[in-house]
Amino acid sequence: MSVLIETSLGDIVIDLFVDKCPRTTNNFLQHCKNKYYNGCLFHNIHKDFIAQTGDPTGTGTGGRSVYEDRFFGDEIRADLKHDKVGTVGMASAGRDLNASQFYITLRDNLHYLDEKHTIFGEVAEGLETLTRINQAVVDEENRPRQQIIMKQTYVLYPPELADDSIPEGEPKDEFEPPLNEQLSSEKEAHSRAVALECIGDIPDAGVKPPDNVLFVCKLNPLTEDEDLHVIFSQFGTVVSAEILRDYRTGESLCYAFVEFEKREACEQAYFKMNNALIDDRRICVDFSQSVSKIWKKSYVQNKKAKN
Numbered sequence: 447m448s449v450l451i452e453t454s455l456g457d458i459v460i461d462l463f464v465d466k467c468p469r470t471t472n473n474f475l476q477h478c479k480n481k482y483y484n485g486c487l488f489h490n491i492h493k494d495f496i497a498q499t500g501d502p503t504g505t506g507t508g509g510r511s512v513y514e515d516r517f518f519g520d521e522i523r524a525d526l527k528h529d530k531v532g533t534v535g536m537a538s539a540g541r542d543l544n545a546s547q548f549y550i551t552l553r554d555n556l557h558y559l560d561e562k563h564t565i566f567g568e569v570a571e572g573l574e575t576l577t578r579i580n581q582a583v584v585d586e587e588n589r590p591r592q593q594i595i596m597k598q599t600y601v602l603y604p605p606e607l608a609d610d611s612i613p614e615g616e617p618k619d620e621f622e623p624p625l626n627e628q629l630s631s632e633k634e635a636h637s638r639a640v641a642l643e644c645i646g647d648i649p650d651a652g653v654k655p656p657d658n659v660l661f662v663c664k665l666n667p668l669t670e671d672e673d674l675h676v677i678f679s680q681f682g683t684v685v686s687a688e689i690l691r692d693y694r695t696g697e698s699l700c701y702a703f704v705e706f707e708k709r710e711a712c713e714q715a716y717f718k719m720n721n722a723l724i725d726d727r728r729i730c731v732d733f734s735q736s737v738s739k740i741w742k743k744s745y746v747q748n749k750k751a752k753n
Contacts, residue, residue, distance in 0.1 A: 447461075447462050447464050447471070447475070447601070447602070447603065448460060448461050448462060448570065448601075448602040449462065449474070449475070449478050449567075449599060449600065449601055449602065450599070450600040450602055451478075451483075451572075451596055451598075451599050452596070452597045452598040452599070452600075453488075453575060453579075453594060453595065453596055453597060454593070454594055454595045454597060455575055455578040455579055455594055456572060456574065456575035456578060457571070457572050457575060458550075458569055458571070458572035458575050458576070459569070459570045459571035459572055459602070460534055460567045460568065460569055460570065461567055461568055461569075461570045462474065462475070462566060462567040463526065463565070463566050463567055463568075466521070466523055466525075466526065466566075467521040467523070467564060467565075467566040468521075469518060469519070469521060470518075470521050470536060470544065470564050470566040471566050471567070472512075473511050473512050473513070473518065473544070473546070474548070474566065474567075475601055476512040477500075477512060477546055477599075478599035478600070478601050479601050480512075481598075481599065482502065482546065483499075483500060483502075483546075483596050483599050484596065484597065484598055484599065485502070485595060485596065485597075486499050486500055486501060486502055486504070486595070486596045487499065487501075487504040487590075487593055487594065487595055487596075488579060488582075488590060488594040488595075488596075489501060489504050489505070489506050489589060490506055490588050490589065491552075491579060491580070491582050491584050491588055491589075491590055491594075492552075492588055493552070493580055493581075493584075494552055494553045494580065495551070495552055495553065495556070496549040496550065496551055496552060496556075497549060497550050497552060497576070497579050497580070498537050498547060498548070498549045499547070499548065499549075499596060500537065500546045500547035500548045501546065501547050502546075506547075509545045509546035509547050510545050510546060511544065511545050511546065516545055517539075517542065517543045517544055517545055518542070518544050518545075519542040519544070520536075520538070520541065520542050520544065520563075520564050521564045521566070522561050522562075522563070522564055522565075523565070524561060526565040527557060527560050527565075528551055528555070528556040528557055528559045528560055528565070529554060529555060529557070530551075530554050530555075530568070531551060531552060531553055531554055531569070531573060531576060532550060532551065532568050532569030532570075532573060532576060533550070533551040533556075533565055533568055533569075534548060534549070534550050534551075534565065534566060534567035534568060534569065535548065535549055535551075535559070535563040535564060535565045535566065536548055536549075536563055536564040536566065537549045537563070538563055538564070544564060548566075549563075550569060550576065552576060552579070552580045579594060582594060655733070655734055655735045655736060656705070656734065657709045657712065657733070658685075658705060658706045658707070658708065658709045658711075658712045659703055659704065659705045659706070659712065659733070659734040659736075660678075660703070660704045660705075660706075660712055660715060660716060660719075660731055660732070660733060660734060661701065661702075661703060661731070661732050661733065661734040661735070661736070662674065662701060662702045662703070662704055662719075662729055662730070662731050663700065663701040663702075663729065663730050664700060664701075664727055664728065664729050664730050665689065665698065665700045665701060665702060665724065665725075665727060665729060666700075666724065666725035666726060666727040667697065667698045667700060668698075668725055669689065669698070669724060669725045669727075670689070671687050671688060671689050671702075672687075673724070673725070674687035674689065674702055674704055674724075675687040677719075677724065678704050678706075678715055678719070681706070681711045681712075681714045681715040681718065682706050682707060682708055682710070682711025682712075682714070682715075683706065683707035683708070683711065684704060684705070684706055684707075685705040685706060685707055686703075686704070686705045687702060687703075687704045687705075688702055688703050688704075689701070689702040690702060690703075703734055703736065712733075715731070716731055716732070716733060719731045720732075
């Protein structure tokens with residue numbers, strides 16, 4: 447059984463040692479199936495050593511197993527060695543402290559790691575991706591300066607196996623982060639919002655992006671505001687269609703914001719226009735996360751109030 451991992455630097459296919467490490471591969475497969483790893487960073491890269499990932503917090507201290515307890519036991523085998531590039535093992539915090547984090551070796555013969563960590567797979571395809579990961583520029587803490595992300599994971603079943611053939615174990619049907627982790631992340635997000643409010647970047651810590659504005663990128667430099675207005679008007683009344691431009695040269699920055707009168711029209715345009723062809727360019731569309739217009743309105747109102 448194998449897993450395909452789509453990363454921001456290319457794809458990796460990992461063959462799993464299901465028979466030799468049933469609980470470890472079960473944990474990994476369930477996380478992949480439940481999309482737990484989607485968006486995880488390669489948060490620790492040691493050149494010519496290992497690349498570590500699998501922590502949803504991106505800190506190197508988070509993550510949990512699919513079992514009732516956060517950690518589960520080792521499945522170390524003397525016949526599994528760190529003898530080649532692409533060996534996949536659990537990045538445990540100590541003996542029998544395996545959760546969700548794992549590593550991939552970036553060179554051959556790392557035998558001093560043998561019988562210290564559970565080896566549960568090996569890279570079957572995508573060694574060129576590992577080479578690109580190994581060449582990443584990192585800071586003094588071995589964190590990549592440019593984020594490398596696990597975008598998607600797919601479980602690849604052999605033809606003779608059914609979709610429910612993941613090895614037996616004791617996982618929950620659906621993984622849910624513990625309540626204290628959710629509260630912690632919400633508290634951290636609120637603290638950041640308060641800090642942005644204090645320095646004047648947003649008008650209010652509780653402000654949310656408008657739900658009737660689309661962000662459009664990868665535009666042709668020749669596309670004009672009027673073109674977007676006409677094209678997006680098929681979904682409803684367009685209040686504004688503004689292409690962002692260089693303030694010195696006036697040249698298009700190839701992205702824009704399209705504001706609709708109604709949220710329903712915005713949602714319909716989102717589903718219909720993503721990857722659409724405009725002026726020989728495939729555009730990308732997403733809901734806007736910008737609060738700049740709200741900030742401008744607040745700024746103008748405050749200025750008028752002071753005067």
